[in-house]
Amino acid sequence: MDGQMTREDFDKALEEMRRKFLELDQCRIEYQGVQKRYEQLLQSAPDAMVFVDKNAKIVLVNAQLGSLFGYTEEELTDMDLDCLVPVRYRSHHRENVARYFEQPRVRFMGTDLAIYGLRKDGSEFPADISLSPLETDGGIFAVGAVRDITARKKAEEEKQRLRDQLAEAEKLSALGRIAANV
Secondary structure, three states: OOOOOOHHHHHHHHHHHHHHHHHHHHHHHHHHHHHHHHHHHHHHOOOEEEEEOOOOEEEEEOHHHHHHHOOOHHHHOOOEHHHHOOHHHHHHHHHHHHHHHHOOOOEEEOOOOOOEEEOOOOOEEEEEEEEEEEEEOOEEEEEEEEEEOHHHHHHHHHHHHHHHHHHHHHHHHHHHHHHHHO
16 A cells, blocks of 8 residues: 555544543543542631642632632632731741742741731731642642631730739738738
């Protein structure tokens, strides 16, 4: 033959192409299933979750993060992470992000540092943040779990106020006993 396909060769090639398309379609269906389960897992997390790339761009969030900061998930996606940090902390925050990506590791923040989030309406709140690195084919991402600890901070302040009152009452009681003995 002069380089032309026979009907049999054409049918075999067509059948091979159909088989490849079916495999590809099956892979797509499996991928969508995995992606759906992954998104369900992310959305079911009790904490506000954010995925950030090495350039501090937000790549993925859950609804809880949107609620916490007052944005929609769509508004947050592709936003610079600095937009969620009060202005007075931004330059230091950028340095911390760069340092994190140099040596990514699990890290808990907020227990020994004062960490604050900035909401869309401009209000701030104290936060605890846990970071974990996530290695993917697309690179390393930082996964952050964010908690508003306003109630805990208020409870700690109230506890301290009550301790101070108790200490003052004990001093007055001691003075009263001394005065009674004079």
